[in-house]
Amino acid sequence: MNLTRRSTLLVAGLFATTMGFAAHAEESYPSRPIRMVVPWPAGGGVDAVARLLSQKLAEVLRVSVIVDNRAGAAGLIGTDQVARSAPDGYTLLMGSLGPNSVNASLYKSIPYDAIKDFTPISLVGIGPYLVAVNTDLPAKNLKELVDVANANPGKFNYGSGGLGSPTHLAAELFKVVTKTDLSHIPYKGSAGVTTALRAGEVQAGFISLLEYLPLRQASNVRALAIASSARNELLPDLPTSAEAGAPGYEFGTWWGVMAPAGVPPQIVTKLNSAVRLALDDAELKQKFVKMGVMANGSTPEEFSSFLKKDIEKWANVIRTAKIDKQ
16 A cells, blocks of 8 residues: 555544544533633622523533633623633633623724624523613603703713613613713712612613612602513513603613534534523523513524624614714
8 A cells, every 4th residue: 555545544534533523522512511601790690690591501401500700891801711712512601782792882892703703502581671760850751851851951961880881872772762862970880870860860870670670669769661662570560662752762681692603503502402491491480580581592593693783783873872982
């Protein structure tokens, strides 16, 4: 046998062996613990969603699913770490609005491509926001809020949890949709917004349902509308934006499971099935509801389409609102 033929057979044999190992790995997946990276500190909303889901995923997949908090730089550090990880299905990301939709337009540069560097697995849930005001403001619905704000340009303020935070973006989207003039006062985190709203330091706040629930009994805070297409079961008497006089205004944060780009389709299918099965669990759904999270699984293709539309949406809002890139 000549050297060329021997080399060819050796290469072919190595290729077949490698492909065999790869196929076996995909068939036996998962065979060891899975790491779910949360690019935010422990105790926050994204972390809470990840921990609840990981517990149920561990039951479905029969391996440990370990939440790993990798916080910093508005979610960029942990998200980039996942983008650079091996595409073997053992490193996942709990994706969310900021790092995976907004940051591409909010920052001059980020270390990853929000579309090309990730494999969408499934949406997990949507968290609706609502519009609340201090009761000193004479507005009983969104139409009255728009009217009183535009009759007094620059006089009334809204608070946010900081530049580019969901509370900031929710307000800027409201201003774009309703052509309303409200001034921005940023705080260090969304907790500062609710405190300022109660104290009357700001007249309006665009906050999550979860953040509003503790304020329901506050005599000096009034919820005007929920920024979604349907009423929420936790606040069934609260009208939607359209019902309250601001059709077209909808805002909610979201959570979704993602992986590095290049994960084999067979593993993607297994993960998608596991996430959706976990989200069908009645106990998990109820826990999410109490947090103001609406469980909402999807196919990878649906999640991919959602991401592309969301990135485009926030690029337009940031451009229209003239928010300077950081």
